[in-house]
Amino acid sequence: MxxxxxxxxxxxxxxxxxxxxxxxxxxxxxxxxxxxxxxxxxxxxxxxxxxxxERFIQAGYHRSQVGLNHLAFYAESRQHVDQMTEKLRERHIPILYQDRHPFAGGADHYAVFFEGPDRMKVELVAPD
Missing domain, CATH: 3.10.180.10 (2,3-Dihydroxybiphenyl 1,2-Dioxygenase, domain 1)
Structure with a gap:
């Protein structure tokens, strides 16, 4: 754990x-x-x-550089992913891979991918 x-x-x-x-x-x-x-x-x-x-902020963050790429959390269900997707849109939070949503992670991976304020990717995944 x-x-x-x-x-x-x-x-x-x-x-x-x-x-x-x-x-x-x-x-x-x-x-x-x-x-x-x-x-x-x-x-x-x-x-x-x-x-x-302040002295370290200029270096910036990008998920493709060395370090943390993203955080992934479990949703309660596919319906929960859908509800959260709508709430993200209402809050104008950038949804990633919209052209493949909700299967951007593959045919068996129901999830929403989005970005936080420092452009860190966040994922909310429905259980199998």
């Missing part, structure tokens, strides 16, 4: 707006808060977001 993931972000307030909404939808709850970070927890796993120091 994964214990936690820590992600540095360029704008903590934007991260809180995006991740707070998404993780709340996935039943995560705020776990810890401090001046430069926040975490959300579900069962025993938690995800931490920390404000990147």
């Amino acid at each position: 994964l214990h936690h993931v820590e992600i540095n972000v360029t704008d903590l307030n934007k991260a809180i707006e995006f991740w707070g909404w998404l993780l709340s939808e996935l039943k995560y709850e705020v776990y810890q808060k401090w001046d430069s970070g926040i975490s959300w927890k579900f069962k025993k796993t938690y995800i931490v977001f920390v404000q990147t120091e």
Whole structure:
């Protein structure tokens, strides 16, 4: 079981707006808060977001470079993927691979792929 993931972000307030909404939808709850970070927890796993120091922000992030490519979460069902897709669209969150949605991951992989505020890819996958 994964214990936690820590992600540095360029704008903590934007991260809180995006991740707070998404993780709340996935039943995560705020776990810890401090001046430069926040975490959300579900069962025993938690995800931490920390404000990147100004001197490191210029380096930028891209999921194709060395490092984390994306986070994938389980949805409750295909219907949940569809409901979340609509909520993402309502919030104007970029949906990736729209031409192949909801099978962008393959014929047996029902999911929605989208981007967070630092352009990190996020995936919500229906169980088999």
